[in-house]
Amino acid sequence: MKVGDRHYRTIWMEGAVVYMIDQNLLPFEFKVQSFKKREATCDAIRRMTVRGAGAIGAAAGFAMAQGLIANEDPDVARERIRATRPTARDLFYAVDRVYEAGKISVQAAIDEAQNLANANVEAAKKIGVYGDALIKDGARILTHCNAGWLGFVDYGSALSPVYTAHRNGKQIHVYADETRPRSQGARLTAWELSNEGVDHTIVPDNAGAFLMSAGMIDLVITGADRIAANGDVANKIGTCEKAILAKYFGIPFFVAAPLSTFDHNTPDGSAIEIEQRSQDEVHYQTGPDDNGQMHTIRVTNPGSEAFNPAFDITPASLITGFITEKGITN
Structure with missing residues (x-):
């Protein structure tokens, strides 16, 4: 990193x-x-x-x-x-x-x-080397959550091909979903891309359809937290909707993950336990004021309940292929 x-x-x-x-x-x-x-x-x-x-x-x-x-x-x-x-x-x-x-x-x-x-x-x-072949000069790539340096011990999964392409001289632009409620895209992916000098733009989570319909996205790459034996993928909440949109607009949707993420003992996505996290992650946000002092504030209606699943399941039928350390497979 x-x-x-x-x-x-x-x-x-x-x-x-x-x-x-x-x-x-x-x-x-x-x-x-x-x-x-x-x-x-x-x-x-x-x-x-x-x-x-x-x-x-x-x-x-x-x-x-x-x-x-x-x-x-x-x-x-x-x-x-x-x-x-x-x-x-x-x-x-x-x-x-x-x-x-x-x-x-x-x-x-x-x-x-x-x-x-x-x-x-x-x-x-190796994921970076294989994934680089998918990225054309001038490519515009949509990411979701953070699957870069910070998501791995080093180099990352979904962002590893981006970094490799950038170092190989390709002109690319990354659109980073903010990824509420923890904002890993806005906070972590954007921070990584800044450190690497990769052109990027933070976009609201709901901007995917607009970007794709306007012809502004050439490729979607995400990571994965667990991949079932049939190819269903558990990843950060919101991944499935990006895959649905990519399928509708005819945009390749790739999942980058090492073989250790594939779980051959889990038959399909319905058997994957989805972590439920605290409501407070939805209700509160933390950041600095204009003087650099950190504050945690409530950003939702007081008294309302929140639902906070950390992941969703993307069916294998929506995935163009997997980028692994052994190569690219569908």
């Missing part, structure tokens, strides 16, 4: 301490937080200090290693980590891999957690 002139990973582990970029503070403040215990890392996952499929997976693997280092009951530690974000396939994949390695030794578990994080980086790089 490029921050100024320095390269960062989104998350890493040194000894028994997990370090991660605090994504709740971006784009207004850049800060690296440290977590010394498994329960603290779990809380960071739950509170979305770290978020995005690949980064959550790495965090889960590191948390499992922390639990083993602290001599916690492995079964209890594993279940508590798995409960933090139930939709994220990479979280389950990583925690189970580290749990199994822990049966050999604590050091084996630590090594496995580090290997998984490194594998996430390499997969993201």
